[in-house]
Amino acid sequence: MRAIAVILLATFVTGCEKEKGEDLLARLPYWKWVHSEKKDDFTDVVSRSSVLKSGPISDGNEEPVEMHFRCTAGKMDFYLSWNRRIESDSLVDIRVDSDPHEPNKWEPSTDRKSTFYPFLTPPFLDRLAASKSFIARASTLSGEITAKFDTSKVLEETKEVRAACKF
Incomplete structure (x- = not known):
């Protein structure tokens, strides 16, 4: 007993x-998807977004980097919100799965906390949707930071945003 x-x-x-x-x-x-839809009060333009939060960041800050897929007025944007100030001349170095890394100059936001991918095409998003991981690195005032994303659900999670932009 x-x-x-x-x-x-x-x-x-x-x-x-x-x-x-x-x-x-x-x-x-970390590793979560968030979806939103907003309508501009003045123009009635609808903006749809799917956002993937990264895993823990190399700089020790607990706030993750965010991968944004956004459709506004038929224009598709893909950008990273670093939630930290990025150096003005920083390259964003990316790697999809085990492909070679690609250092490129991404367009910074006005507050320099986000960077926009300048070569956005449907084949790039298809490549991302077929991937399992995406790694991005950039320079901040306090050094380099690296963010890793689990991209295994990109196809499913961005379906509505891509359809809204016919992308």
């Missing part, structure tokens, strides 16, 4: 620890 009680207690404690760990992971800001 005592052995059964010990087994039941161990099962209960193990189950609670597992739930506790899963709750903790669910609350972390």
Whole structure:
């Protein structure tokens, strides 16, 4: 009888620890998709976005880098929101899966916290949608940062945004 009680207690404690760990992971800001649709109050232009948050960043800051897919008025944008100021002359070095890395000059936002991919084409998005990982590196005032994204669900998660832009 005592052995059964010990087994039941161990099962209960193990189950609670597992739930506790899963709750903790669910609350972390990493590897998640967020979708939004906004309508401009003045122009009635609708903007649709799908955003993928990266895993933990190399600079130790807990705020992830965000990969944005946005369609506004038929124009498709692909950009990274670094949530940190990027050096004005910084190259953004990217790597899709095990392909060779590609250092390029991306267009910075006015606050220099985001960079826009300048060569956006449907074949590039198709390549990204078929990939498993995307790694990006840029320079900030305090050094280089590297962000890694799990791109295994890009095709599914960006379907509506791409359809809205016929992309």
